[in-house]
Amino acid sequence: MxxxxxxxxxxxxxxxxxxxxxxxxxxxxxxxxxxxxxxxxxxxxxxxxxxxxxxxxxxxxxxxxxxxxxxxxxxxxxxxxxxxxxxxxxxxxxxxxxxxxxxxxxxxxxxxxxxxxLHEKRPENTKSDALLTVLREKVRDLAALSHFFPPDLLKTIEESAEPSRVCDLILSSLRLKKKTAYEFFIEENLEQKLLKLIDYVIEEIEANKLQREIKNKVHSRIDKVNKEYFLKEQLKQIQQELGSDTSREEEIEEYRKKLEAKKKFMGEDAYKEIKKQIDKLSRMHPDSADANTTQSYLDWVVEVPFESLANKKLSVQEVAKQLNADHYGLERPKDRIEEYFALRELLQLRGVAGKVNNGAILCFAGPPGVGKTSLANSIAKALKRELVRVALGGLEDVNELRGHRRTYIGAMPGRIVQGLIEAKQMNPVIVLDEIDKVGRSFRGDPTAVLLEI
Structure with a gap:
C-alpha cells in the first residue's frame, strides 16, 4: 500500500x-x-x-x-x-x-x-487511552443490542491502539446521515471527536434499548399470533412511543368528523347508533371479522346524504312546460301530473306542505314504450332533482330492497338507500320501474317488502 x-x-x-x-x-x-x-x-x-x-x-x-x-x-x-x-x-x-x-x-x-x-490533533496519551477505553466499552454494549458490529470488526477495534483509526472503524459501521458523518470526518481535535462519538454511541444504545423494550412488550401481548400480527403490533407500539397516529386511528377520526358534520341534519337515534358503532370499531382488533363488517357498515352509513336536500321552490308552470317540451300527446297523464303538483304548490303556499301529503306516490300504468319512465325524467328535470331508477323486473330477493343483515360478509344496504347515496340527495325522484314484474319465491315476497318500505 x-x-x-x-x-x-x-x-x-x-x-x-x-x-x-x-x-x-x-x-x-x-x-x-x-x-x-x-x-x-x-x-x-x-x-x-x-x-x-x-x-x-x-x-x-x-x-x-x-x-x-x-x-x-x-x-x-x-x-x-x-x-x-x-x-x-x-x-x-x-x-x-x-x-x-x-x-x-x-x-x-x-x-x-x-x-x-487533514491533520488531527492528538490528545495526551493518558487521556487518549482513557477515552478509548470508555468508547470500546460503549461499543461492546451497543454490539450486544444491535448488529452494527460483526465479531471481526469488534476484534480489530479492541486491538487497534490508534484513536483515529478506531473512530473511523466505528463511524463506518454506524448508519450515519451524511451531514453527521461529515461533521465527525472534519473534526481535527481528536479529543473532541472521541467525546462526541462516545455521546453518539450512548444515544444509539438508548435507542436500541427502547426498541428492545418495545419488542418485549409486543411479545408479551401476542404469544400465539402469527408473524403478520406481530409486525403490525410492533409498528403500533413504535408509533405509540413516537406519539403519532396510525392510519386506522385516522380512519376512525374521519368517521367521527363526517358524523359530526351530519349531526344536525339527522335524527337523534340515528346519530347515537352510528356513534356507538364508531366507538365499537375503535375498540376492535383490525383483523377481526366483526371489525370488517362494522367498517363496511360505517363506510355506507356516513355516505348517506342527510345534509343534502333539493330545495327549489315548486312551480306547476315549470312542470307543465317541461312535460310539454319532452312529450307530444299524453294529455291525460300530463293533466293528472299537473293536478298533483298544483295541489302540492297550493299546500306549499298555505304553509302546510310539510305536515300533509308527504311521501305520496304516482303510479303510471301502461304497455311498454308509452313513456312511463320518461315522464318521471321530466318531473325530475322540472323539480331540479336527481333521478334514481330502481329496476324491479324479475326481483325475487327481498334483501335487495330491505338491505342485508350487517352480520353477513359483503352486506349491502337496500337499493333505495343506495340510490340516495348515488344521488347525493335525500329527496330525489325515485322510479320503481317494472313494479308489476317482481317475483314471489322461497326468498320472500318483494311486494310485501315494498309495502313495508
Missing part, C-alpha cells in the same frame, strides 16, 4: 464524486462510475499517476457534479484496479490512504482542486 507523505501536500488532484457512500481512510472499496465527469477525472489521475480525492455529495444534491453540491472533505487514495463494464460504466477498486480537504477550486470539467491533508 502506497502512503502519500504530508510533505507532498497541498497538491492539485482530480476529484471523484460519490453519491451513496461516505468513505474512510484504509478502506478498500469498489466504486462504480457512470457519469463522464468522474470517468474523465479517473483518466486524468491514471495518466498523471497521481492520487485522487473521493468526496461525497450533499444529501439534497445527489447526482450533481459541482463544487457547491459536494462536501469539501473526502478521502485521498489510489486506484488499485480499473475494469470497464459492458453497460458503459467503469468499476474501480479504490484504496483510501488519508483524509483530505479542498483548499481551492481549479477546474470544473473534470473536477480538480488543490487538496491538503
Amino acid at each position: 502506497q502512503i502519500y507523505e504530508s510533505k507532498m501536500f497541498p497538491a492539485q488532484l482530480p476529484v471523484i464524486v460519490e453519491d451513496e457512500l461516505f468513505l474512510y481512510p484504509f478502506m478498500i472499496t469498489p466504486l462504480f462510475l457512470s457519469d463522464e465527469e468522474n470517468i474523465e477525472a479517473l483518466n486524468l489521475a491514471l495518466e498523471s499517476q497521481s492520487p485522487i480525492l473521493v468526496v461525497p455529495t450533499k444529501a439534497q444534491n445527489e447526482g450533481a457534479r459541482e463544487f457547491d453540491s459536494i462536501y469539501d472533505a473526502g478521502v485521498i487514495g489510489t486506484v488499485m484496479r480499473r475494469v470497464p463494464l459492458p453497460d458503459g460504466r467503469v468499476k474501480i477498486l479504490f484504496q483510501g490512504t488519508s483524509k483530505g480537504r479542498i483548499v481551492s477550486k481549479v477546474s470544473s470539467k473534470p473536477l480538480q482542486a488543490v487538496v491538503d491533508v
